[in-house]
Amino acid sequence: MGISGALRRTTRWSAAHAPWSAWAWRTTAFTAAAIPMALPAAAALVFFKAAPLVLLVALFLTPLLTRLQRSRFRELLEREIPAVAHGDRPLRPRALLARLRSESTWRQYGYHLLVSPLAAIGGAAIVLAWACGFAAAAVYGWSWLLPLEHGGPGWTRSYDAVTALGALLLLATPWLAAALARLDSLAAAALLGPNRSKELERRVEDLAESRAGVLDAADLERRRIERDLHDGAQQRLVALAMNLGIARATLTDLPPEAKAVIDEAHREAKEAIEELGNLVRGLHPAVLEDRGLDAALSGIAARAPLPVELTVELARRPGPTVEAVAYFVVSEALANVAKHARAGRCRVEVRRAGDLLRITVTDDGVGGADAARGTGLVGLRKRVGSVDGTILINSPLGGPTVVTVELPCGL
Amino acid sequence: MRAVIAEDSVLLRIGLVKVLEMAGFEVMAETGDAEALLAAVAEHEPDLALVDVRMPPGFTDEGVRAALMIRRQWPATSVLLLSQYVEERYAADLLTARAGGIGYLLKQRVADVEEFIDAVRRVAAGGTALDPQVVAQLLLRRGGADPLERLTPREREVLALMAEGRSNAGIAAQLVVGESAVAKHINNILAKLDLPPADADHRRVLAVLRFLDGSS
Numbered sequence: 161m162g163i164s165g166a167l168r169r170t171t172r173w174s175a176a177h178a179p180w181s182a183w184a185w186r187t188t189a190f191t192a193a194a195i196p197m198a199l200p201a202a203a204a205l206v207f208f209k210a211a212p213l214v215l216l217v218a219l220f221l222t223p224l225l226t227r228l229q230r231s232r233f234r235e236l237l238e239r240e241i242p243a244v245a246h247g248d249r250p251l252r253p254r255a256l257l258a259r260l261r262s263e264s265t266w267r268q269y270g271y272h273l274l275v276s277p278l279a280a281i282g283g284a285a286i287v288l289a290w291a292c293g294f295a296a297a298a299v300y301g302w303s304w305l306l307p308l309e310h311g312g313p314g315w316t317r318s319y320d321a322v323t324a325l326g327a328l329l330l331l332a333t334p335w336l337a338a339a340l341a342r343l344d345s346l347a348a349a350a351l352l353g354p355n356r357s358k359e360l361e362r363r364v365e366d367l368a369e370s371r372a373g374v375l376d377a378a379d380l381e382r383r384r385i386e387r388d389l390h391d392g393a394q395q396r397l398v399a400l401a402m403n404l405g406i407a408r409a410t411l412t413d414l415p416p417e418a419k420a421v422i423d424e425a426h427r428e429a430k431e432a433i434e435e436l437g438n439l440v441r442g443l444h445p446a447v448l449e450d451r452g453l454d455a456a457l458s459g460i461a462a463r464a465p466l467p468v469e470l471t472v473e474l475a476r477r478p479g480p481t482v483e484a485v486a487y488f489v490v491s492e493a494l495a496n497v498a499k500h501a502r503a504g505r506c507r508v509e510v511r512r513a514g515d516l517l518r519i520t521v522t523d524d525g526v527g528g529a530d531a532a533r534g535t536g537l538v539g540l541r542k543r544v545g546s547v548d549g550t551i552l553i554n555s556p557l558g559g560p561t562v563v564t565v566e567l568p569c570g571l
Numbered sequence: 572m573r574a575v576i577a578e579d580s581v582l583l584r585i586g587l588v589k590v591l592e593m594a595g596f597e598v599m600a601e602t603g604d605a606e607a608l609l610a611a612v613a614e615h616e617p618d619l620a621l622v623d624v625r626m627p628p629g630f631t632d633e634g635v636r637a638a639l640m641i642r643r644q645w646p647a648t649s650v651l652l653l654s655q656y657v658e659e660r661y662a663a664d665l666l667t668a669r670a671g672g673i674g675y676l677l678k679q680r681v682a683d684v685e686e687f688i689d690a691v692r693r694v695a696a697g698g699t700a701l702d703p704q705v706v707a708q709l710l711l712r713r714g715g716a717d718p719l720e721r722l723t724p725r726e727r728e729v730l731a732l733m734a735e736g737r738s739n740a741g742i743a744a745q746l747v748v749g750e751s752a753v754a755k756h757i758n759n760i761l762a763k764l765d766l767p768p769a770d771a772d773h774r775r776v777l778a779v780l781r782f783l784d785g786s787s
Binding site for chain 2: 390391394395396398399401402403404405406408409410426429430433434437445446447450451455458459461462463
C-alpha cells in the first residue's frame with residue numbers, strides 16, 4: 161500500500177515534469193519569450209553613442225516594457241509582479257522629470273538593460289538545448305534517413321551514447337528552463353515590483369488620508385447633530401420655557417399650589433435649556449463653525465468659574481477638524497483646571513507658528529496633574545493624537561501647571 | 572409702540588408675539604428672514620425690531636447684517652437681537668454706529684419673561700440691553716495698559732451692568748446696594764476714565780463705549 165502509493169506519486173510527478181508536460185512547455189515558452197523582450201536593450205546598445213536620446217526614449221518606453229514583462233510573468237508563469245504606481249499622467253515635462261528622478265524607474269532600467277539580455281541569452285540557450293536534445297536523441301533516425309558515408313544504419317556504441325545524451329538533455333532542459341525562470345522571477349520581483357519601503361510609505365499615506373477622512377466625517381456628524389438639536393429640541397425648549405414664563409407672568413390669580421407647579425416647570429425648562437446648551441457646546445458649537453476659534457474660546461473662557469486671560473492670534477483659520485480639536489483641548493483643560501487645580505487664575509494662549517497651532521494653558525494652581533491618571537487628560541491625549549498633535553503636561557507638585565498642545569495644521 | 576419680528580422658528584415666533592403684546596407693543600409684521608424683515612421695517616418704520624441672528628438662507632449672521640442696515644437707514648427703529656450664542660464683536664459692531672436703541676441677548680433669556688420685557692422696553696426707548704454673557708466676554712478681553720485697569724472690581728461690576736443697559740436703580744437692585752452708592756461708583760468710573768465733563772447720560776454712554784471699544 162505504502163509502496164504502491166509512493167510509486168503512484170512518483171509516476172504522477174514524473175508525468176507532470178516530463179519533457180512533454182505542460183509545465184515543460186510553459187517554462188520553455190516563458191524563457192523563450194524573453195528573447196524579443198531584450199530587443200530594446202539590444203537597440204540601446206547599438207545606439208549607445210546617442211545616450212541622451214536613448215535615455216529619453218527609454219523614459220517613454222520603460223512603463224510599456226515593464227507592463228509587457230509583467231504580462232509575460234502573469235500569462236506564462238502565473239506569477240504576479242505587483243505594479244508600481246507610475247502616476248501615469250499625460251506626458252508633461254514635469255511628469256517625465258519626476259519619472260526620471262524616481263528610484264523605481266532606475267530599478268526598471270536595471271532589469272530591462274541587464275537582466276533582460278541575460279534572460280534572452282538564457283532563453284536562446286534553452287531553445288538550443290531542445291534542438292540539440294531532439295537532434296541527438298533522434299540520431300538513429302537521421303542516419304536511417306540520410307545515408308552516411310560510413311555505411312548505413314547499424315547499432316554502434318557511439319550512436320547509443322549520442323542518443324542517451326540527447327534523451328538526458330531533453331529530460332534536463334525543462335529543469336534548466338525552470339531554474340532560469342526562477343532567477344528571472346527573483347530579479348523581476350526586486351527590480352520591476354514596488355520597493356518595500358516605498359510601498360510602506362504609500363500605505364502610510366493612504367492610512368493618514370483615510371484617518372483624516374474618518375475624523376472629518378465624525379466632525380461633520382457632530383456638527384449635524386448640533387444643528388439638529390439646535391433647530392429642533394432647543395427651539396422647542398425655549399418656546400416651552402417662554403410659554404411657562406408667560407403663564408407665570410399672566411396667571412396671577414391662580415391658587416399657590418398651581419403657581420408653584422408652574423414655577424417648578426419653568427425652572428426645569430430653563431435648566432433643560434442650559435443642559436442642552438452645554439451638551440451642544442461639547443459636541444461642536446455653532447459659534448466655532450460660524451466665527452472660528454477666537455469667538456468660540458472667548459465663550460468658554462467667559463463661562464469658566466475662574467478668571468481666564470485669553471489670547472488668540474491666528475492669521476488664518478485652521479481646518480475645521482483642527483479647530484474642533486483645539487476647542488476641545490481648551491474646553492477640557494479649563495474644566496480640569498476648575499475641577500482639580502484649585503487655581504486663582506488661568507491663561508490660555510492660542511498661536512499659529514507656521515504649520516503648527518500651539519495652545520498653552522497655564523494655571524497657578526497646586527500642580528501634580530498626571531496624564532496617567534484622570535480620564536480628562538487621557539481623553540485630551542487621544543483627541544490630540546487623532547490629528548498627530550503632541551501634548552506636554554508640566555505640572556510639578558505645588559504648581560504651576562502648564563499644558564502645551566501642538567497641532568499640525570498645514571495639511 | 573410698534574414692533575416687527577424676524578424669527579424663522581414658528582414656535583418661537585408665536586411666543587415672541589405674545590410677549591411683545593404683553594409688553595404693550597403692537598406687532599406689525601412677523602417675518603422669517605432678513606429680506607422680509609427689511610421690507611417690513613421699510614413699510615412700518617416700527618419703534619422696535621426683534622431679530623433672530625441666525626436666519627435663512629445662510630443660517631449664520633443674517634440678523635446682524637440686517638440690524639446694521641436698519642441702524643443706518645432707519646435710525647428711529649431700535650433693534651433687539653436674539654442669538655443662540657454671543658459673539659462680542661457683533662456687539663461692538665452694533666454699538667459703533669450709535670450707542671442706544673440696541674440690544675443683544677441670548678435667545679434663552681426670553682424664558683424669563685419679566686426681565687425680557689424690561690429689556691425690550693429699554694431698547695425700544697433708546698437704551699441698551701447687553702446679555703451678561705456678552706459683558707463677561709468683553710471683560711475677558713481686557714488686559715494690559717488700559718484705563719479700565721484702574722477700576723476696582725466693584726467699579727468694573729457697575730460698569731458691566733451699565734453696559735448691559737441697566738439704570739442706577741437696576742444696578743443697585745442687582746448689587747444689593749443703595750442707589751447713592753451706585754451713583755458714587757459711577758462718578759468714580761467717569762473720573763477714572765478721564766471722560767470730559769458733560770451731561771451725565773452722555774458721559775455714561777461714553778464710558779460704556781470705551782468699555783466696549785477695547786474688544787474690537
